[in-house]
Amino acid sequence: MASSGSDSQKKTTRKAGAFDIRVFIGSLIGIYGVVLVLVGIFDKDDAQLAKSDDLNINLLAGIGMVIVAAGFITWARLRPVIVPADPDGPPSAGPHGH
Amino acid sequence: MVLAATSELRLDTNWVDYLLIAVYFVFVLGIGVLAKRAVSSSIDFFLSGRSLPAWVTGLAFISANLGAVEIIGMSANGAQFGIPTVHYFWIGAVPAMLFLGVVMMPFYYGSKVRSVPEFMNRRFGPTAHLVNAISFALAQLLIAGINLYLLARIVEIILGWDLWISLLVAAAVVLSYTALGGLSAAIYNEVLQFFVIVAALLPLTIVGLYKLGGYGALKDRIAATPGGADQLSSWPGTNLTGIESPLMSVVGLVFGLGFVLSFGYWTTNFVEVQRAMASSSISAAQRAPIIGAFPKMFIPFIVIFPGMIAGVLVGQVAQAKASGDPNFDYNNSLLYLIRDLLPNGMLGVAIAGLLASFMAGMAANISAFNTVFSYDLWQTYVKKDKPDDYYTRVGRIATVAATLIAIGTAIFASNYTNIMTYLQTLFGFFNAPLFATFILGMFWKRMTPTAGWMGLVGGTLAAVLVGVLSEDALGPMSLGIIGLGGQGASFTAAGAAFFADIAISIVVTMFTQPRPEAELRGLVYSLTPKQDFHDADEGQLSWYQQPNKLAAVGLTMVIILNIIFW
Numbered sequence: 001m002a003s004s005g006s007d008s009q010k011k012t013t014r015k016a017g018a019f020d021i022r023v024f025i026g027s028l029i030g031i032y033g034v035v036l037v038l039v040g041i042f043d044k045d046d047a048q049l050a051k052s053d054d055l056n057i058n059l060l061a062g063i064g065m066v067i068v069a070a071g072f073i074t075w076a077r078l079r080p081v082i083v084p085a086d087p088d089g090p091p092s093a094g095p096h097g098h
Numbered sequence: 099m100v101l102a103a104t105s106e107l108r109l110d111t112n113w114v115d116y117l118l119i120a121v122y123f124v125f126v127l128g129i130g131v132l133a134k135r136a137v138s139s140s141i142d143f144f145l146s147g148r149s150l151p152a153w154v155t156g157l158a159f160i161s162a163n164l165g166a167v168e169i170i171g172m173s174a175n176g177a178q179f180g181i182p183t184v185h186y187f188w189i190g191a192v193p194a195m196l197f198l199g200v201v202m203m204p205f206y207y208g209s210k211v212r213s214v215p216e217f218m219n220r221r222f223g224p225t226a227h228l229v230n231a232i233s234f235a236l237a238q239l240l241i242a243g244i245n246l247y248l249l250a251r252i253v254e255i256i257l258g259w260d261l262w263i264s265l266l267v268a269a270a271v272v273l274s275y276t277a278l279g280g281l282s283a284a285i286y287n288e289v290l291q292f293f294v295i296v297a298a299l300l301p302l303t304i305v306g307l308y309k310l311g312g313y314g315a316l317k318d319r320i321a322a323t324p325g326g327a328d329q330l331s332s333w334p335g336t337n338l339t340g341i342e343s344p345l346m347s348v349v350g351l352v353f354g355l356g357f358v359l360s361f362g363y364w365t366t367n368f369v370e371v372q373r374a375m376a377s378s379s380i381s382a383a384q385r386a387p388i389i390g391a392f393p394k395m396f397i398p399f400i401v402i403f404p405g406m407i408a409g410v411l412v413g414q415v416a417q418a419k420a421s422g423d424p425n426f427d428y429n430n431s432l433l434y435l436i437r438d439l440l441p442n443g444m445l446g447v448a449i450a451g452l453l454a455s456f457m458a459g460m461a462a463n464i465s466a467f468n469t470v471f472s473y474d475l476w477q478t479y480v481k482k483d484k485p486d487d488y489y490t491r492v493g494r495i496a497t498v499a500a501t502l503i504a505i506g507t508a509i510f511a512s513n514y515t516n517i518m519t520y521l522q523t524l525f526g527f528f529n530a531p532l533f534a535t536f537i538l539g540m541f542w543k544r545m546t547p548t549a550g551w552m553g554l555v556g557g558t559l560a561a562v563l564v565g566v567l568s569e570d571a572l573g574p575m576s577l578g579i580i581g582l583g584g585q586g587a588s589f590t591a592a593g594a595a596f597f598a599d600i601a602i603s604i605v606v607t608m609f610t611q612p613r614p615e616a617e618l619r620g621l622v623y624s625l626t627p628k629q630d631f632h633d634a635d636e637g638q639l640s641w642y643q644q645p646n647k648l649a650a651v652g653l654t655m656v657i658i659l660n661i662i663f664w
Contacts, residue, residue, distance in 0.1 A: 024129065035443070036437070039114055039441075043441075061300075061301040
């Protein structure tokens with residue numbers, strides 16, 4: 001729980017950084033969204049559009065994914081995961097791999 | 099399940115689709131590498147669980163189950179039966195998940211066991227433990243192989259790769275991230291997978307409904323098929339159960355599917371429970387399945403609905419429905435719909451979603467297998483008292499071995515698909531009596547170790563007996579003596595297992611010696627102080643963090659959904 005990083009622990013905590021799954025989800029869905037928006041704008045093949053009765057689903061889904069991705073990244077920025085640094089060992093237990 | 103051998107399902111992919119699929123695999127492997135780094139850096143994200151929020155374990159909880167059977171099978175049921183398929187979610191999953199969180203998780207978490215079979219060992223001793231651990235481990239290997247086969251098959255069908263190549267590539271990907279990052283890599287990938295699947299199936303559903311002209315038009319078109327309006331209301335679901343009497347159909351659904359089958363699966367299957375057990379506190383462990391229940395309620399709308407849409411929109415499926423062809427394989431419905439509706443771009447997302455779902459299913463089987471193998475079989479019966487890193491090594495070797503066995507099983511499955519289906523049914527029978535034994539053992543302190551294993555064995559045999567007597571549950575091994583087939587047969591088998599287990603357990607307990615009460619603290623309700631089952635700070639949590647209140651909200655919502663789709 002993010003809330004477990006209480007005030008008394010503040011000195012021995014750190015942000016989870018790159019290994020925050022929300023950043024991963026946001027990045028993947030974001031890349032998908034951007035690619036789909038580009039395809040939706042530039043690839044106007046009639047046969048492809050006819051599949052969905054001219055609903056440009058690439059563009060719509062792409063916009064939706066960009067919004068969702070932005071939501072995840074914002075969430076991760078506003079409430080970063082606080083990880084208690086090794087509570088059993090000394091605080092200088094060596095560099096963490098992030 | 100059998101997928102089509104036709105090349106008509108070859109999807110018209112271009113470089114954009116392959117790019118999107120490749121990006122997904124980069125993320126999957128990236129999670130494996132980063133999870134390994136986190137493990138080696140003295141903070142184990144997973145075992146400490148202090149940074150693993152409840153929404154992550156909750157989504158992993160349902161994603162582990164969101165595999166091939168769920169996506170392909172439930173959309174096929176949607177195409178064939180329509181709305182009654184929702185029972186697999188609203189009756190067959192959500193109540194059991196809430197029950198697991200509210201009632202059973204405190205036992206699992208409070209007793210500090212590392213696996214479900216280990217709970218069996220503490221409560222009933224080695225014989226029940228061996229029955230449970232070995233049948234579970236074997237079933238996981240089998241199911242991992244089936245998942246791998248289905249994954250390779252789908253790649254063969256839609257991309258035209260050779261079955262061999264896709265088999266080995268898929269196995270290598272799953273092996274690399276589970277062996278590198280272990281359970282935490284599997285869990286993080288399951289969460290990522292959940293969002294990719296939604297990103298694939300939600301637009302597919304939207305396009306389908308748009309093409310038909312909305313849900314009302316879908317209903318009209320479905321009502322006009324020979325299956326009629328039965329396909330549009332969830333109760334009594336006679337077309338799904340194959341039980342003609344509406345009353346008995348409801349009994350079969352509520353008791354067979356809703357109570358015995360689903361409680362057996364969701365509350366004792368370590369693949370699921372493992373995700374929740376990894377949490378940081380009792381209330382977080384309780385919340386995992388409860389939080390998972392909320393998205394689970396809405397998955398039918400992006401899995402069953404595409405099946406129903408395919409049933410009227412896709413030529414092949416609609417023809418089969420109109421002519422009532424009993425031999426038509428509905429398992430291809432979702433693939434047909436993807437082929438017909440999605441343009442390049444979304445097509446790549448859809449393929450990534452399907453691959454994600456199949457891989458995560460296999461990874462979940464393998465990560466549950468290596469825990470049970472290392473702790474419950476190797477550490478308990480072969481090599482005790484070795485240092486902790488020894489068992490981590492055993493776990494890594496078990497992961498490699500399990501993957502190799504899964505490849506072998508997958509090759510076997512590609513030649514003998516029917517045998518695999520019946521074997522899977524057979525292993526399902528081991529699951530049926532587990533819930534009875536667990537719930538009796540948790541609430542009846544007198545129940546003896548002998549009753550524990552005899553109930554399990556007797557219950558399993560009762561289920562096998564019903565399977566043999568039924569019309570088709572075990573294929574050629576079924577004799578057809580009782581007039582039950584399809585889902586009705588499996589509901590009845592599970593019910594028989596439940597009652598046989600309870601009856602045998604009670605009778606055997608009367609004649610055998612119970613364990614001393616001092617050994618049962620944390621394992622039996624009446625012998626465990628209340629504070630063992632709750633966190634000290636539970637009173638300070640806000641209402642949505644308290645398991646019981648959250649579960650009450652979930653139960654209310656699923657009842658409302660049932661009423662809307664009555």
